[in-house]
Amino acid sequence: xxxxxxxxxxxxxxxxxxxxxxxxxxxxxxxxxxxxxxxxxxxxxxxxxxxxxxxxxxxxxxxxxxxxxxxxxxxxxxxxxxxxxxxxxxxxxxxxxxxxxxxxxxxxxxxxxxxxxxxxxxxxxxxxxxxxxxxxxxxxxxxxxxxxxxxxxxxxxxxxxxxxxxxxxxxxxxxxxxxxxxxxxxxxxxxxxxxxxxxxxxxxxxxxxxxxxxxxxxxxxxxxxxxxxxxxxxxxxxxxxxxxxxxxxxxxxxxxxxxxxxxxxxxxxxxxxxxxxxxxxxxxxxxxxxxxxxxxxxxxxxxxxxxxxxxxxxxxxxxxxxxxxxxxxxxxxxxxxxxxxxxxxxxxxxxxxxxxxxxxxxxxxxxxxxxxxxxxxxxxxxxxxxxxxxxxxxxxxxxxxxxxxxxxxxxxxxxxxxxxxxxxxxxxxxxxxxxxxxxxxxxxxxxxxxxxxxxxxxxxxxxxxxxxxxxxxxxxxxxxxxxxxxxxxxxxxxx
Amino acid sequence: xxxxxxxxxxxxxxxxxxxxxxxxxxxxxxxxxxxxxxxxxxxxxxxxxxxxxxxxxxxxxxxxxxxxxxxxxxxxxxxxxxxxxxxxxxxxxxxxxxxxxxxxxxxxxxxxxxxxxxxxxxxxxxxxxxxxxxxxx
Numbered sequence: 001x002x003x004x005x006x007x008x009x010x011x012x013x014x015x016x017x018x019x020x021x022x023x024x025x026x027x028x029x030x031x032x033x034x035x036x037x038x039x040x041x042x043x044x045x046x047x048x049x050x051x052x053x054x055x056x057x058x059x060x061x062x063x064x065x066x067x068x069x070x071x072x073x074x075x076x077x078x079x080x081x082x083x084x085x086x087x088x089x090x091x092x093x094x095x096x097x098x099x100x101x102x103x104x105x106x107x108x109x110x111x112x113x114x115x116x117x118x119x120x121x122x123x124x125x126x127x128x129x130x131x132x133x134x135x136x137x138x139x140x141x142x143x144x145x146x147x148x149x150x151x152x153x154x155x156x157x158x159x160x161x162x163x164x165x166x167x168x169x170x171x172x173x174x175x176x177x178x179x180x181x182x183x184x185x186x187x188x189x190x191x192x193x194x195x196x197x198x199x200x201x202x203x204x205x206x207x208x209x210x211x212x213x214x215x216x217x218x219x220x221x222x223x224x225x226x227x228x229x230x231x232x233x234x235x236x237x238x239x240x241x242x243x244x245x246x247x248x249x250x251x252x253x254x255x256x257x258x259x260x261x262x263x264x265x266x267x268x269x270x271x272x273x274x275x276x277x278x279x280x281x282x283x284x285x286x287x288x289x290x291x292x293x294x295x296x297x298x299x300x301x302x303x304x305x306x307x308x309x310x311x312x313x314x315x316x317x318x319x320x321x322x323x324x325x326x327x328x329x330x331x332x333x334x335x336x337x338x339x340x341x342x343x344x345x346x347x348x349x350x351x352x353x354x355x356x357x358x359x360x361x362x363x364x365x366x367x368x369x370x371x372x373x374x375x376x377x378x379x380x381x382x383x384x385x386x387x388x389x390x391x392x393x394x395x396x397x398x399x400x401x402x403x404x405x406x407x408x409x410x411x412x413x414x415x416x417x418x419x420x421x422x423x424x425x426x427x428x429x430x431x432x433x434x435x436x437x438x439x440x441x442x443x444x445x446x447x448x449x450x451x452x453x454x455x456x457x458x459x460x461x462x463x464x465x466x467x468x469x470x471x472x473x474x475x476x477x478x479x480x481x482x483x484x485x486x487x488x489x490x491x492x493x494x495x
Numbered sequence: 496x497x498x499x500x501x502x503x504x505x506x507x508x509x510x511x512x513x514x515x516x517x518x519x520x521x522x523x524x525x526x527x528x529x530x531x532x533x534x535x536x537x538x539x540x541x542x543x544x545x546x547x548x549x550x551x552x553x554x555x556x557x558x559x560x561x562x563x564x565x566x567x568x569x570x571x572x573x574x575x576x577x578x579x580x581x582x583x584x585x586x587x588x589x590x591x592x593x594x595x596x597x598x599x600x601x602x603x604x605x606x607x608x609x610x611x612x613x614x615x616x617x618x619x620x621x622x623x624x625x626x627x628x629x630x631x632x
Contacts, residue, residue: 271592272560275590279609280519280521283518283526287525287613
């Protein structure tokens with residue numbers, strides 16, 4: 001800043017509280033102080049409320065006017081009026097100052113528009129517009145005045161509020177460049193409400209860097225000296241808390257996005273899986289109609305088509321049951337009809353009713369009977385699901401081993417296959433709704449991805465559990481169902 | 496109705512079905528055999544590719560969601576086979592989300608959404624077979 005002379009104009013950032021006492025803790029430098037760097041006479045004042053800004057700016061101007069320094073105000077109409085009123089209250093002859101040229105006021109919006117080109121301030125136009133305003137003020141009274149020009153500007157704040165951050169920063173630079181050839185003190189004011197977003201941080205830093213002096217809002221400058229360190233500490237704590245809160249919320253957001261993606265994937269799978277049995281039923285009924293028309297619908301055809309219709313209808317019913325069960329499980333609980341059952345007999349029954357496949361199912365019962373309080377239908381559903389998975393996820397011809405045994409107070413059912421196994425990290429994920437192991441998805445092995453989620457839910461409602469164990473891809477999988485035994489000697493009958 | 500409208504088939508056309516859902520494959524096989532087509536059904540994409548090279552089907556009916564090599568991979572691998580196998584017309588028969596829409600990018604000549612009308616399958620085949628002269632094995 002080339003200005004090094006001028007009337008001392010102590011301005012307290014603690015305005016309005018400290019203004020009348022002429023407190024020495026000036027936050028905006030005087031002309032004498034504004035030497036050295038190009039930014040030295042360039043101050044930025046942040047504010048929360050006009051009630052603070054107006055008297056602060058008025059005092060900055062009044063100090064200059066009283067010392068015979070010219071003052072230039074580039075502000076909105078509302079602010080120009082408020083500053084003039086405040087100056088009057090401070091005893092400044094506003095009309096006289098304006099008539100003599102000691103005080104000039106121009107409109108910020110109109111002035112900024114005069115040098116903007118394609119959304120950015122143009123250097124030549126800026127110099128041509130602002131230069132004369134500063135020079136004219138500097139030539140007052142035939143050059144007899146004592147100091148430089150005091151300028152107050154809101155054009156940068158307007159640009160910032162317009163969302164044009166690069167233009168605001170560029171305009172600050174142009175003011176700094178202008179100080180090489182012109183003598184002035186510049187006070188810029190920004191409303192803090194314009195920096196309320198996390199993404200404003202970079203622009204905020206850039207704006208601060210353009211100024212030799214930074215005056216925080218009245219929330220800080222309005223405090224007594226002994227309160228300020230406490231306030232800084234509180235702000236530091238708040239910043240830390242906000243940062244960790246942002247981190248926490250980002251985590252929540254990511255989990256929500258993952259859940260949405262899983263649902264989308266599920267809808268896509270469900271659409272495909274439900275269409276297959278429907279296509280079979282629809283196609284088979286059309287085949288029957290055609291055969292009937294041709295007179296070729298004999299007993300053998302009817303039996304064949306009926307079997308297909310029955311199997312596809314059952315497949316569809318299972319899927320819709322699963323979907324309903326998920327809704328029930330997520331809403332609260334599945335209703336259980338508890339009775340005392342022999343788990344060993346139940347498992348043997350499910351295995352014996354398994355439809356013929358190329359997978360031999362080998363049953364090993366170590367302890368029978370094995371009594372437990374359970375809903376027989378639901379436990380059958382779990383064991384069927386485990387067997388289906390074993391068949392689905394292992395190559396044809398490989399056996400499925402089913403073991404029933406007792407371990408302390410628990411009954412255990414192990415269903416072990418020699419199939420595709422589980423990649424690391426999927427021993428839990430396969431129990432989440434719609435969560436399927438990566439190798440199952442990549443292999444396009446059909447399934448809604450609900451069976452294990454439901455099965456574990458059912459097991460846990462029985463105070464038992466269901467877990468998966470695998471040595472890795474290609475190493476097979478062991479599914480372990482545990483249920484508490486019912487050892488009451490007199491409880492041989494159903495409850 | 497369609498029996499009446501469709502001209503008789505001059506020679507036996509060969510149709511290869513690649514579909515992992517047993518019921519759907521049964522419906523398509525029964526339909527096409529009753530219409531005089533020669534049909535072969537596959538569940539595995541690699542086996543279907545080998546059969547395409549040897550058997551030279553006139554049309555391939557292709558499901559998209561398949562175990563192992565899926566329908567999209569099959570379609571791309573098919574187009575890399577030398578002609579005439581590599582130029583076999585493909586009809587997608589799919590229930591997958593966005594499946595029908597992916598026909599052009601997979602080089603499929605037609606696409607049918609599950610569940611489907613049997614007449615639509617026959618009409619689509621007839622249209623494709625009428626526009627491309629049958630290649631002899």
